[in-house]
Amino acid sequence: MPVDLDHERISALLPHRHPMLLVDRVEAAVPGESLEAIKTISASEPCYAGATGFDYPAGLLIESFGQAAALLWLISNPSAAGGLPMFAAARDCRIEARVRPGDVVRHLVRLEQVIDGAAFASGESRVGPRRVAAFASLMAVIKPSK
C-alpha cells in the first residue's frame, strides 16, 4: 500500500517540532520496506543565523535522514506510534557532497530489521541525481509512552 504524507501527517507522527522537524514531505512509502522523503534546505534555517559558511551541517542532515527512517518505522508498526522514537546509533555514515541552501534533499530509506523494539534502517540522500550522503546502518528504539 503506497503512502503519501504531508507535513500535517508528519507532525502527527513525529514528536519533533520547529525548528527541529527536519522532514518536509513523504512522497512515497511502502510500510515495512522503504520510504522517500523530501527536506528542502533554505537560507532562512536557524542553523544559518550568523553563519559565515553555508554548507548544511552534517549533524542536521543525519538527523533529517533519521526522522525519515523514524516515519517509515512508525507507519510500518502502528503499535509503536504513541511511543517516543529515539535515535540510538549510526554506523558508517558518509557525507559525500555539500548541501547548500536551495537544495532539495531526497532521503531514500530502507527498513532493514526490527528486533525487540529496535529498528535498523539504511539508505542514502540525494540532491537531484547526485548522492550526497550514504547511511549503512541507523538504529533507533522506541521508548514506550508509559
Add this chain to the structure above:
Amino acid sequence: MSQSSERFEQLREIVAEVLELEPEEVADGGDFVEEYDADSLRAIEILARIEKTWKVEIPQAELNEMRNLKAVYEVVARYAGWEE
C-alpha cells in the same frame, strides 16, 4: 582455518565493530558488559548483525546468555545449525 574458527573470527569482527574495539581486543571469554562497557542497545545491535549476516533468527530471550564471544558463538551455532 576450519569453518568453525572462520565463523568464530567473523563473529569477533562483528562484536569488535559494534563495541568500537579492535578484533584482537575482544577476548574469547571477555564479558561485554563488565569488560567492554556494552549496554543493552549494543547487545541488540550485535544480535541484529548476526541475524543479517547468517540469515538466522535468534529469540531475544537469548540476549541474556550472549555475554561474551564464546557464549555468542554457542547461541548462534545452536540456531544456525552449525556442527560443533
